[in-house]
Amino acid sequence: MISLRGVTLVYPNGVRALDCVDLQIGKGDFVFLVGHSGTGKSSLLRLLYREVAPTAGHITVDGIRVDRLRRSRVPALRRHLGVVFQDFKLLTDKTVWENVAFALQVTGAHTNDIRRQVPRVLDLVGLSHKSRMYPNELSGGEQQRTAIARALVNNPKLLLCDEPSGNLDPTNTTEIMELLLRINLKGTTVVVATHNQAVVDRMRRRVVRLDNGRIVTDEERGFYFLGLGQAQVLSG
Amino acid sequence: MDWGKLKFFLGEVARNFTRNAGMQITAIGTVAVTIVLLGAFLYVRAALAHLGSDVLNQIEISVYLKPDVSAAQTATLRTRLAQDERIRSVRYIPKSEGLRELRARMQGQIDTTILTENPLPDKMRVRVRRPEDVPFVAKNIRAMPGVATADYGQAVVARLLQLGAVARRVGIALIVMFVIIAGIIISNTIRLTVFARRREIAVMQLVGATNMYIRMPFICEGMLDGIVGALVAVGLLMLARGELLAKFNGYLPWLRLNATQADLSAIFLELLVAGAIVGIVSSWIAVGRYLRT
Numbered sequence: 419m420i421s422l423r424g425v426t427l428v429y430p431n432g433v434r435a436l437d438c439v440d441l442q443i444g445k446g447d448f449v450f451l452v453g454h455s456g457t458g459k460s461s462l463l464r465l466l467y468r469e470v471a472p473t474a475g476h477i478t479v480d481g482i483r484v485d486r487l488r489r490s491r492v493p494a495l496r497r498h499l500g501v502v503f504q505d506f507k508l509l510t511d512k513t514v515w516e517n518v519a520f521a522l523q524v525t526g527a528h529t530n531d532i533r534r535q536v537p538r539v540l541d542l543v544g545l546s547h548k549s550r551m552y553p554n555e556l557s558g559g560e561q562q563r564t565a566i567a568r569a570l571v572n573n574p575k576l577l578l579c580d581e582p583s584g585n586l587d588p589t590n591t592t593e594i595m596e597l598l599l600r601i602n603l604k605g606t607t608v609v610v611a612t613h614n615q616a617v618v619d620r621m622r623r624r625v626v627r628l629d630n631g632r633i634v635t636d637e638e639r640g641f642y643f644l645g646l647g648q649a650q651v652l653s654g
Numbered sequence: 655m656d657w658g659k660l661k662f663f664l665g666e667v668a669r670n671f672t673r674n675a676g677m678q679i680t681a682i683g684t685v686a687v688t689i690v691l692l693g694a695f696l697y698v699r700a701a702l703a704h705l706g707s708d709v710l711n712q713i714e715i716s717v718y719l720k721p722d723v724s725a726a727q728t729a730t731l732r733t734r735l736a737q738d739e740r741i742r743s744v745r746y747i748p749k750s751e752g753l754r755e756l757r758a759r760m761q762g763q764i765d766t767t768i769l770t771e772n773p774l775p776d777k778m779r780v781r782v783r784r785p786e787d788v789p790f791v792a793k794n795i796r797a798m799p800g801v802a803t804a805d806y807g808q809a810v811v812a813r814l815l816q817l818g819a820v821a822r823r824v825g826i827a828l829i830v831m832f833v834i835i836a837g838i839i840i841s842n843t844i845r846l847t848v849f850a851r852r853r854e855i856a857v858m859q860l861v862g863a864t865n866m867y868i869r870m871p872f873i874c875e876g877m878l879d880g881i882v883g884a885l886v887a888v889g890l891l892m893l894a895r896g897e898l899l900a901k902f903n904g905y906l907p908w909l910r911l912n913a914t915q916a917d918l919s920a921i922f923l924e925l926l927v928a929g930a931i932v933g934i935v936s937s938w939i940a941v942g943r944y945l946r947t
Contacts, residue, residue, distance in 0.1 A: 467860075496862030509854055524863035529658030572861065 425475030435461035437631040451611040453628035459611035499576040500569025504584035515549040539567040559590030615642035685883025688832035717778040837936040844940040876937025884929025
């Protein structure tokens with residue numbers, strides 16, 4: 419699904435965000451990207467949805483050579499994937515239904531498709547009963563679920579989440595993570611950048627750890643901190 | 655036809671348009687001023703074209719005969735001129751009649767009784783079918799025996815054409831200036847809307863809307879500014895035509911400024927198209943700048 423080879427990203431201001439990164443993520447995987455703030459987690463995601471282009475290296479997402487993608491082809495790539503952010507990025511003057519439908523409307527979907535797809539994803543995230551409410555009438559968790567519904571309404575094969583629980587309390591965080599897991603079980607590849615230790619440690623999924631723009635470890639069923647897994651094995 | 659799609663699109667345009675009412679009015683006003691200028695210019699140009707062709711159609715060549723010309727020579731000259739296909743009419747005015755005409759015209763201004771003898775030459779008034787033949791016919795006549803000179807007010811015609819050219823240049827400069835100003839103001843208006851909607855634009859880009867799709871509502875908004883401005887201008891011009899033209903023609907009856915109805919609707923259509931184009935181009939530039947960064 420995702421393949422990065424020798425990817426380096428240097429921003430125009432000279433900051434080296436990523437340094438020769440190699441990473442393979444298979445179809446249907448669930449992967450955590452962890453690391454301190456400013457270690458390149460968000461930069462890595464932004465490369466995948468082509469918010470920025472790499473300075474060097476090859477990037478393939480769902481068969482598309484993202485590093486060579488022409489500007490005019492970027493919308494086509496974005497329709498293949500969903501993106502969720504810490505700050506939700508919902509439109510405050512639109513209802514839940516309208517926010518989700520918006521993603522289809524602006525990509526030229528037929529009205530009949532919109533009427534079919536929006537209820538489906540709202541049901542998936544459990545917000546069918548709040549579809550007429552505005553974002554500021556919802557809890558943080560519900561807002562994030564709306565954002566996830568919007569990201570999923572195009573039926574993407576890949577869901578990218580940049581600190582999805584950054585603004586949420588532990589209860590809502592758990593709900594969101596369970597939702598992401600359900601989405602993953604339906605076959606969608608999910609990549610989550612986070613520094614929420616509790617979430618990572620509880621879910622025991624693949625953990626890719628970044629430090630200073632480099633991948634330092636990549637564990638199949640990892641913990642937030644390096645070596646915790648071995649410690650637990652020893653103590654158990 | 656997907657009516658839901660159309661409704662959504664029109665809703666977006668309407669929301670953009672009503673969001674910055676003050677700025678929108680400024681933009682429309684500037685377009686209106688520009689278009690009024692452009693309209694007045696086009697109207698005056700059309701009227702002048704009419705006037706010009708009127709004047710040209712009325713041009714007659716005054717053929718002055720030599721003082722010693724004989725009656726037989728005069729008769730030959732008249733038949734030769736009458737045979738020329740380009741000439742519509744020839745009127746012979748002997749000097750006695752010429753003097754009578756002069757006396758009638760100058761009555762009360764010059765005391766013509768002081769004239770002890772008739773100083774005027776015999777004369778012919780020649781009218782030509784097509785105005786553009788005038789110079790050639792005049793040249794032809796000058797070469798004929800018994801003719802002293804043939805005159806058709808060259809200086810007046812040349813002056814009229816020159817005046818027209820200067821007026822046109824000033825008018826075009828003025829219009830270009832105002833088109834630029836209107837463009838800048840529309841472009842700033844659109845940029846305000848773009849700024850107000852930057853979150854929506856960000857989401858659109860995120861979910862894979864094409865730049866063309868994102869651009870469309872803003873282009874329509876600019877086009878609306880241009881067209882509404884042009885409509886206001888056309889209304890003002892209609893009013894001005896009704897109110898001012900009568901007065902103007904009252905002051906200067908010899909300058910019969912008038913254009914036919916066909917000319918007017920053509921001009922108004924041109925103005926609407928001009929307004930729409932200014933709106934489209936300036937909003938295209940405004941959004942394009944935002945989308946590229």
